[in-house]
Amino acid sequence: MKRRAQTLAFRGPVEHRHEADGHLRAPGDAVVVRRGVDRSLTMLCPDGCGETLTINLDRRAGPAWRLYVDGEVVSVYPSVWRNTGCGSHFIVWKSHIYWCDLGEELQSMDEEFVAQVLSSLRPTLQPYLHVAAELDVVPWAVLSACHRLQRQGLVREGSANQRGWFGTV
Secondary structure, three states: OOOOOOEOEEEEEEOOHHHOHHHOOOOOEEEEEEEOEEEEEEEEOOOOOOOEEEEEOOHHHOOOOEEEEEOOEEEEEEEEEOOOOOOOEEEEEOOEEEEHHHOOOOOOOOHHHHHHHHHHOOOOOEEHHHHHHHHOOOHHHHHHHHHHHHHOOOEEEOOHHHOOEEEEO
16 A cells, blocks of 8 residues: 655755656655756655656746745645646645645644734735735745634635635734
């Protein structure tokens, strides 16, 4: 039986895609292909299916994910949702893998950061992505803080096409 990875193990940068394979040994192992700029994140699927995923990071090559690296800690935005193979759907935030099919809640943030997010929100709904860009932080951090503030009754989330938009109560 396959075992899902709970963390992303960042193995560093390589210059070419073919160099990545030698660094990928277990589900969740990942390297970034970097030639001047980040080109792709190559990883063994954390679902344990054995497939190698190549996640585009270069907007010049089409729709791309954004990679956030802080030392050995990695976040990827948006989520990775495989529409082929094992069909897994997951979020990578602070090198932790959150499985969307399990409804895992993103880890909570410290009070100071949550207060900073609250002060950035207005009564008018706005996308959490805008708040993340304004604060220059990983979008998952803002989404987690907004959901925490919503549970506290301090903010509200839009519905339908404004899901993921938040405003103060």
